[in-house]
Amino acid sequence: MNDVGCHSPLVRKFQALGPWTDSELLALGSFGSRRRRLGAHQAIFHERDASDEAYLVQSGWTCVYKLLPDGGRQVISFPLPGDIVGISGLFLDGAQFSFESLTPVELSPISTATLLNGAMASSNVARAVRWSVARDSAILVEHLVNVGRRSALMRTAHFILELAHRLRLIGAERAGEFACPVNQYWMADALGLTAIHLNRVLRELREAHLVTLRAGHVSIHDYEGLKDLAVFDGDYLSPPKRVGWP
Amino acid sequence: MNDVGCHSPLVRKFQALGPWTDSELLALGSFGSRRRRLGAHQAIFHERDASDEAYLVQSGWTCVYKLLPDGGRQVISFPLPGDIVGISGLFLDGAQFSFESLTPVELSPISTATLLNGAMASSNVARAVRWSVARDSAILVEHLVNVGRRSALMRTAHFILELAHRLRLIGAERAGEFACPVNQYWMADALGLTAIHLNRVLRELREAHLVTLRAGHVSIHDYEGLKDLAVFDGDYLSPPKRVGWP
DNA sequence: CGTCTAGTTGACAGTCCTCAATGCGGGTGG
DNA sequence: CCACCCGCATTGAGGACTGTCAACTAGACG
Numbered sequence: 001m002n003d004v005g006c007h008s009p010l011v012r013k014f015q016a017l018g019p020w021t022d023s024e025l026l027a028l029g030s031f032g033s034r035r036r037r038l039g040a041h042q043a044i045f046h047e048r049d050a051s052d053e054a055y056l057v058q059s060g061w062t063c064v065y066k067l068l069p070d071g072g073r074q075v076i077s078f079p080l081p082g083d084i085v086g087i088s089g090l091f092l093d094g095a096q097f098s099f100e101s102l103t104p105v106e107l108s109p110i111s112t113a114t115l116l117n118g119a120m121a122s123s124n125v126a127r128a129v130r131w132s133v134a135r136d137s138a139i140l141v142e143h144l145v146n147v148g149r150r151s152a153l154m155r156t157a158h159f160i161l162e163l164a165h166r167l168r169l170i171g172a173e174r175a176g177e178f179a180c181p182v183n184q185y186w187m188a189d190a191l192g193l194t195a196i197h198l199n200r201v202l203r204e205l206r207e208a209h210l211v212t213l214r215a216g217h218v219s220i221h222d223y224e225g226l227k228d229l230a231v232f233d234g235d236y237l238s239p240p241k242r243v244g245w246p
Numbered sequence: 247m248n249d250v251g252c253h254s255p256l257v258r259k260f261q262a263l264g265p266w267t268d269s270e271l272l273a274l275g276s277f278g279s280r281r282r283r284l285g286a287h288q289a290i291f292h293e294r295d296a297s298d299e300a301y302l303v304q305s306g307w308t309c310v311y312k313l314l315p316d317g318g319r320q321v322i323s324f325p326l327p328g329d330i331v332g333i334s335g336l337f338l339d340g341a342q343f344s345f346e347s348l349t350p351v352e353l354s355p356i357s358t359a360t361l362l363n364g365a366m367a368s369s370n371v372a373r374a375v376r377w378s379v380a381r382d383s384a385i386l387v388e389h390l391v392n393v394g395r396r397s398a399l400m401r402t403a404h405f406i407l408e409l410a411h412r413l414r415l416i417g418a419e420r421a422g423e424f425a426c427p428v429n430q431y432w433m434a435d436a437l438g439l440t441a442i443h444l445n446r447v448l449r450e451l452r453e454a455h456l457v458t459l460r461a462g463h464v465s466i467h468d469y470e471g472l473k474d475l476a477v478f479d480g481d482y483l484s485p486p487k488r489v490g491w492p
Numbered sequence: 493c494g495t496c497t498a499g500t501t502g503a504c505a506g507t508c509c510t511c512a513a514t515g516c517g518g519g520t521g522g
Numbered sequence: 523c524c525a526c527c528c529g530c531a532t533t534g535a536g537g538a539c540t541g542t543c544a545a546c547t548a549g550a551c552g
Contacts, residue, residue, distance in 0.1 A: 006533095015253060018267065024247065050488070051287045059537055066387070066391050066397055068391070069397070069477050070475065072395045072396075073389040073395070074390060074394045074395040076390060076391075077388055085382075087396060088379070088380035088383045088384060089380075090380075090492060091373070091376045091377050091379075091380040091486070091491070092377070092381065092482065092486050093481065093486045093487055093488055096383075096384045096387050096388075096482055097387060102270050112492040113492075116492060127337070130337045131337050131338070133334070133379070134333075134334035134335075134336075134337040134338050136381060136383075136546055137339065137386070138334060138342045138381075140383070140386050140387065140390065141312070141322055141342050141343060141386065141392060142342075144320060144386065144390050144393060145314070145320040146391050147390060147394045148315070148320045148393045148437075148438030149314055149318045149319070149320040149389075149435075149438060150318075151539080152539075159317075169279060169371060183497090183498065183499085184498075184499070185498080188523070189395075191394075192394030192395060193540075193541090194391065194540075194542080195498090195499085196500085196501090196540090196541075196542080197539090197541065199499065199500060199501085200500090200501090200540095201499095203500085213479055214499095215549095232313065233317050235339065236338065236342055240337070240339040241339055242296070242339055243419050245337070246336060246337065246358040246359075246362060397507080398507075398508070429529085429530065429531085430530075430531070431529095431530080439508075439509090440508075440509060440510085441507090441530090441531085442509075442510085442532085442533090443507085443508055445508070445531065445532060446508095446532090446533085446535085449533095450534085460531095
């Protein structure tokens, strides 16, 4: 009857947190009731914009970043389908970062009221939202460790593995292969490198038969080797296994 | 009558979010009902520890960090009195980082139940907690930008200014002077630098008559100059000014 | 066919790291 | 009281990693 979630990346992401009742699926569905389509490289909001809405990514790749006065850019994250962007901005004076599409995307604006009502209506929904926020924070922490304390090579390997894991959870990765429309400029700005140096690092990874990134497509040739290089552990990305979690 | 908050850094931090009713102050006070004293450099929890409790710092300086297998260390944050550590760990499988005291500290463990009950009992408390979490996220984002895209000099300047602002909000900074018991090893690990290089950077800042850090005490000599150097804007640290915020 | 974006490569410079040594102050024990 | 130790700060010399500048290729597109 209720197939609200069949095509919803949010429901897919929260699947393991279930079981979900029909009414809860409906509540989750309400997060995606409104839709907006945008082309590639369109601004969604800018740093300092007062924001009354967060955005659920329904399809496509997006990018969260901050610009510096000297022209520098730091990419904070690449939100994927099922990810919600800008929740923290709801509770501050404005967004702390800019948000834009990298590919054509489909977005669902979520008002503060919708978010809070959904969480109040169902404790399962509230849990899922709390987990999502906590996971985003864990990703951010790992990103900081990556940029602060890993070499360019390890950093890049770690980044690719994190992408692979996140994409696997939404069914967009298979056997170490996935589409990745992020160009080397954006990727370099995520990793705190220059595009030129990233290019050399990617060559090194390719020549070591670990991973190839070409024409918007990533092929991981040696998952274990890459994992060893990056000292990657993807536990922080998966839904919690604990029973009776809050 | 009700002086629950008079000596509570949490209430002080949340002051501007008021007005607070007595019963709400009581609810906030419940976050600090239990107390634990610890000496300097004591572990509070470790990465991967299953955690049922977050910690409110009541007094003293603390440190959140991650260790890498090669011996490296990335400091994520220096939680100060009024800050709550480990909320995200409650909603994941375990803590993503280690937490320890830098000085003798006083901590209040907050159970998941206490936190959620407090938030359910009062929408003002819920707001305050949401703001606190959102602010921590904003600080983390700024930290990532700092490490990823700013030179060692700007990075250090920015870090010192952020500390100054945070300390000012809890009344621990006056006229550009504050105590800072963080040694150069810890600070370097926060900034993604080596202690040796940080030392040279600090000398440079001192010789430029911008700021001096000596014997656990920071003196900002030229606030504007430092701010210009770091391109610092501390808005993300202050309570939101919006009316009717959620 | 020209233009544009993205990717690639080379040469060189510079920031930051590594290794090594020294100074300095505060404890602790003889 | 003094010697010793230890954590922390400081400095020097050299090297490695990463950035800068510049040029060139390849493919997409009109």
